[in-house]
Amino acid sequence: MLLEIAYGNLNYRMVVEGLDEQFDELANMLNQVAEKLQEIGYSSPYKNTKIDLGATNDTTVLMVQKVLDYIQNHLEEPLPSTKRLSKMFGTNEFTLKENFRRLLKTSIYQFYNEERLKKAHTLIEKTRIPLKEIALLSGFTDYTNFYKAFKKKFNYPPSELKRENTDL
Incomplete structure (x- = not known):
């Protein structure tokens, strides 16, 4: 369930079967989290883009x-x-x-740019790599362009996210 939420699949719900009280309580809580995220229009910046091949094998x-x-x-x-x-x-x-x-x-370019920004977001959250290096690792050759694109996409500068994660 947590992976489903992380990948942005907010329609997934856990089945509560009544066989294990602790599991059922956890399942109910996760279902409520998914519902709240769905209500606020959450979109995971980490999910990988895949085309649904179930409909066609074209x-x-x-x-x-x-x-x-x-x-x-x-x-x-x-x-x-x-x-x-x-x-x-x-x-x-x-x-x-x-x-x-x-x-x-x-x-194609918009997809490439979105994926670079998702990668940068994840690197900022999960590592202590300096922002200028993250910009390079995410395919940006200029920190200013990275900063502007990041701020436009996420509505806050990368330094704010970095500061939040160093305070933990």
Whole structure:
């Protein structure tokens, strides 16, 4: 359940069966947490983006998923051009951009940028790495651009999150 919440799946609920009182109490509490998060419109900044392949086994979906995986595994590197990406994944530029937008409702660059910011957020929360180094590890070559993008996405500067986590 905690993993479901962390990955942003707030529709998941634990079943209370009455066999173990302590488990049932914990399940009820976790279900209540999920409901509260759902009420406030929580969106996990950590969840990995995956396309639901349950609906189709289309080669287009598989190709876009491979591009997603590539981007997520190379966040510290500059994003290749869409022309280069399309050659890497055996399609043409127009088809790649069109299918990416159709399946994910975002552009390739916007997805790349969102993933970099999620990575930076996690690094700030979970490590003591200096912010300038986190910016580089997240694929930003300039700290000022990182700062602006982070603040725009999360509505607070990275230094505020860093300060909160060093106070613990």
